[in-house]
Amino acid sequence: MKSWVFLCIIITALFQPFHIQGIQAPPPRIQIDLWEHRLYVIQGSEVIVSYPVAVGKDQCPTPIGEWKVVHMSSDWGGGFGPRWMGLNVPWGQYGIHGTNRPYSIGRNASHGYVRMKNSDVKDLYRMISIGTPVKIVGPIMGRDEYRPKRLVRGDRGSLVLLIQNRLHAAKYYQGTQDGIYGFDLEQAIKRYQKDHQLERTGQIRMEEYIRLGLIE
The missing domain is CATH 2.40.440.10 (L,D-transpeptidase catalytic domain-like)
Incomplete structure (x- = not known):
């Protein structure tokens, strides 16, 4: 009888970990x-x-x-x-x-x-x-990729966030990357424009898109 009980304990111990560690589907x-x-x-x-x-x-x-x-x-x-x-x-x-x-x-x-x-x-x-x-x-530049929107202070969106990211990587912008075109981003753009001999408008136009590598 004891040997039978001992055998049952061994079998349970062998199979229990598989139930505990069963594979779960990743969350959607x-x-x-x-x-x-x-x-x-x-x-x-x-x-x-x-x-x-x-x-x-x-x-x-x-x-x-x-x-x-x-x-x-x-x-x-x-x-x-x-x-x-x-x-x-x-x-x-x-x-x-x-x-x-x-x-x-x-x-x-x-x-x-x-x-x-x-x-x-x-x-x-x-x-x-x-x-x-x-x-x-989706299309980051909009559906007409050859006519990207001119960005100015007050604009918001994915494209502004991308500009913030590029200027942060180039060490021009140290503000929050939040997709909001505020004063700090405008000043960073002006510094970038000055260093690259561009008109200091504080705006993102076709020339800035090209220089930042967003349009070829």
Whole structure:
């Protein structure tokens, strides 16, 4: 009898670690492709589901970059549909939400938000949580890449963030990289322009885009 009990303990000990250390699926992450007007939910290296979306107009683009979900709500209502997932974009309030304009899905139609069909946004809401990574990819210079927007003090967005990053790497800008074109960035641009024999406007024009390596 004792030998049988001892054998059971040995078998349990051998198999127990596999239950404790069972392989868990990685948490999902989101990728939004502005070219394709599509949102992908990715787990590990696999796309587990995708949805069509509406994204920002050229005048108010959806912010390109790597963000996180920092707020989730099921009672925003109105034009934001039944669910809201807010992102930690530093220069404004952006998020993923439903819509009362389903005909806009698949187009550049929003003020920078990512719109989904109401049934789809409910599904997505159930799959993610606070802290879920959200990567947004798309045309950094806008859809007409040969006519980038002139940037001036007061502008905000992904392109401003990119300029801040380039000037920080070149040791001209030491301020916060927040996508907001403020006084510190304007002064950094003027210093850059002076050192590169450019007109000291404090603005980003075609010549500055070329010098910074953003356009060839």
